[in-house]
Amino acid sequence: MSSADIYREIILDYYRNPRNYGKIENPDISKRDSNPLCGDELEMHINLKNNLVSDVKFTGKGCAISQASASMLTELIMGKDFEYVKKLTKEDILENLGLPDLGPARIKCALLSLKVLKYGIYSYVSEKLNDTTSADKIKEEASGLF
Amino acid sequence: MSSADIYREIILDYYRNPRNYGKIENPDISKRDSNPLCGDELEMHINLKNNLVSDVKFTGKGCAISQASASMLTELIMGKDFEYVKKLTKEDILENLGLPDLGPARIKCALLSLKVLKYGIYSYVSEKLNDTTSADKIKEEASGLF
Amino acid sequence: MQTSTINIENIRRDFPILQRKVRNNKPLVYFDNAATTQKPIQVINSIHNYYLNYNSNIHRAVHQLAEEATAAYELTRDKVAKFINIKNREELIFVRGTTEAINLVSYSWGRQNVQKGDIVLTTEYEHHSNIVPWQLLTKEKEAKLEYIGVDDNGELILDQLNAYLDTGRVKLVTFSHMSNVLGTITNADEIIKQCHKKGVKVLVDAAQSVPHMKVDLQKLDCDFFAFSAHKMLGPTGVGVLWARKAILENMQPFNGGGDMIREVHKYETTWNDLPYKFEAGTPNIADVIGFSAALDYLENIGMDKVREHEIELTKYALEKMLTIKGIKLYGTPDMKKRGGVISFNLGDIHPHDLATIIDEDGVAIRSGHHCAQVLMERLDVSATSRASFYIYNTKEEVDVFIRSLNRAKELFRI
Amino acid sequence: MQTSTINIENIRRDFPILQRKVRNNKPLVYFDNAATTQKPIQVINSIHNYYLNYNSNIHRAVHQLAEEATAAYELTRDKVAKFINIKNREELIFVRGTTEAINLVSYSWGRQNVQKGDIVLTTEYEHHSNIVPWQLLTKEKEAKLEYIGVDDNGELILDQLNAYLDTGRVKLVTFSHMSNVLGTITNADEIIKQCHKKGVKVLVDAAQSVPHMKVDLQKLDCDFFAFSAHKMLGPTGVGVLWARKAILENMQPFNGGGDMIREVHKYETTWNDLPYKFEAGTPNIADVIGFSAALDYLENIGMDKVREHEIELTKYALEKMLTIKGIKLYGTPDMKKRGGVISFNLGDIHPHDLATIIDEDGVAIRSGHHCAQVLMERLDVSATSRASFYIYNTKEEVDVFIRSLNRAKELFRI
């Protein structure tokens, strides 16, 4: 993909005016991670109600791709069923971003938010729901992202 | 040098029938060293009387060159003035052995005995004669051998 | 120019150095393969090609050269995983060689897990690389280093293993999968079974086995496994440590620096994921990439074929050597239990003198203690001569070697 | 294609990779030299030639290949000694790179000499390689790691050094001779003078200085000195640690194994002479030999010329960059105090995005924390972009880079 394709108006807008930026007090799900290669940081907070995502926020530092990706991800899952959220894939995220063909050097930026989300769900499912079978599967998916 | 030049009758004879092989009880000079590359070992004992070498013996394990060299060295210094012994050089040893042109891989074998001798003299001069200036010079010569 | 198993003529064409003449214009007969092997043109060109076309530091930049170099570097990890049949590529750590791999385990795992009074158990036929790190560790920890003995056939006396295990103090058993002096192939399965029964960890020094026979880590089931690229057609400066993920995750880092961190702050730091946690600093990028080509080369021939070829050559050499009066051979005559390494002494010719003489005939062997002085003490010799074979060696070369041994005898008048 | 000081056209012909086209057929503009430099054909061929003609393990065999390989390997040691002007070649230890060199000092010297309550003093502009090893050491020893601050010009605040020295608890001061992010050249003479007045040892991380300016160790008078071959035209996988003989002789070994021993017995072992005591296992023979050619190449140009060329290029680039609105440059504008490394940010474009965009124009720079997260915290940025120059870079390439920065601005609509 060329830069002109990547840095479209919408990506820049989400980078400069991130939706759902901030924190939730005492969230049901809370996870922070960083990309050791580039130093990008991301923290995500989620509340659940009746198995739906009732609120979601993120904070972070990083490139346009990672921050836009995180912000768009929060919009994608807001109000959604938890089962749907659990099943989100790499491809879903890249499509949602409109960046299906990112090269190997930058795909990690786009997927950091999904990784944080999955590790957050993993902690929630294993610690709060005590469902270790599902949890292990999710952890494996998360660590397989990059 | 070709092997035929190196392994002349006389070298083999000194290898198989080493002169002055053995130990001296309570020698004035006693030193042991080994070549870390090939594992050859050598120990040399010397007695001095009126500044002359009154007795010298060696023990060791190793190749024909190192053992013949050691044995021939003991013969070379027996009865000699200590000043003469102190001044022996690499060239003296190689000439005495009749192997002036040994290659880099084997020259260490030929010089191990001189190294042990010099370190022995070093200890003697510094500890028993308390002559640190001469001692330091001898030590430098020894460590410069290989 | 042929054993029954592989096409040596084709193979030899890939090794330009074998065309070389040494000393007095003699064709090179390279029998020093246990020290390091020669490299096929594919490996040499792969390094060349890297520097000509895509040299770059890896992992942390987005430009094209970095992308290409990173992909090639990581591809080698995948190939190693396949070569020794392990599932998790992140369990593979690139190091300089077997020596560094073992030291890494000693520093990172050993200092955490070996306490005062504990025993680290090694064997009498180890390379110094699998002795000295444990001497340093056990001295620091006031623990003990003990040795499984070697019998007159050059095999380990496994009864002694059980006696040590019964003390309940053994924390690690570490042994060479194939002796670099005797060629003995260790009964690794048995040792590992006994150790794991008691929950004792096992390190396998595979420096001499992985290059010469098929090794399947899912079957071997050890805990740590180390080998060197340069002994299996690969470049110098590359080695591999494998260890189980669960163990690596609980180990302290070894070297600190770039690449092995997640976040560095002034007073605290977190570690990167495996395997990077153990790969501090700029790695030996070019040579890791070059190692890929070596693995491809060996896969192409097939490790079973490599082993068969060496058995045939070793048998041939042993038979011929036995006809030389005054020769003493070390190690077992049972070909199933040994690799293509032959240690010997000839009359009272010191190995150093022997090596010098046959070098004149173009034959390169090794002489000395082979970094195995403990074994030399056990064998009650100060040194041996060692001929070791690889895929490009031929029976004709063995014949040259035998003729040269006879010349040495004449020179020494025995 | 010319600065006033060196003949770049001739130099560029020696670097085949510079003819390469990247991305959409754009000529490569390689400005990532602080990460690793490209290699001249002389270096590439020297490695090639080693493997084609005299590959062998070293130090312990008598055959001709071993003799030749040993001589070539040891020749590099002599050349390094000459290059940094030291008297005793046995004070030079070959390692994998700067990172391993610093870890060696931390493990071998540090664990012996740093005790509870002691201070190791580093700086805020260090590479992780000169922070993490000391974090590991001071944590183990319950000692403290402290930092000399960086002022707004990107220079060290040396008053803080004296305050720390006055505590009497400082055992080691360790700093980068040239910052890999800011390009600042440290006032090493002053630091070393102050430290030695109080008997405090000094380690100089010369990874970024030795490649880019003349360094004379007899003048510098530090105690430990480390650098990497791959940052100065040499192969990956080779670095150098220098330390004073008296210090090395009293240090415990680092890695244990072959080559570093004198005599190994079951329960006690003695060490080899310097430098071998610290070179355990088969070293990276081919690449140490290749490093010779890199040293020759730089000697041929002359390090003063290298420095002049970089100053001219850096000046030129800084002037052009300052005309770009919204650019923020880090580090001192005083060319006498800086090398050819330029860190910057452009508007709100994240360095990663910037690097991706200009990579499309063939320009390879680095973006991120540059293994200097402590400095990023100090600068209050998460990352910077970094362009770094070497002998083969030209003003024309700087022009391409500048045009590319302007394109990035347009894409980001700033």
Ligand SMILES: Cc1ncc(COP(=O)(O)O)c(C=O)c1O
């Ligand atoms: C059995 C064994 N272990 C360890 C080593 C050390 O390997 P390296 O020198 O590549 O670190 C060797 C070879 O020298 C070996 O034969």
Ligand SMILES: Cc1ncc(COP(=O)(O)O)c(C=O)c1O
């Ligand atoms: C100042 C500085 N120190 C240390 C290092 C680490 O060098 P290496 O990765 O070669 O070990 C680098 C380069 O990455 C550096 O720039």
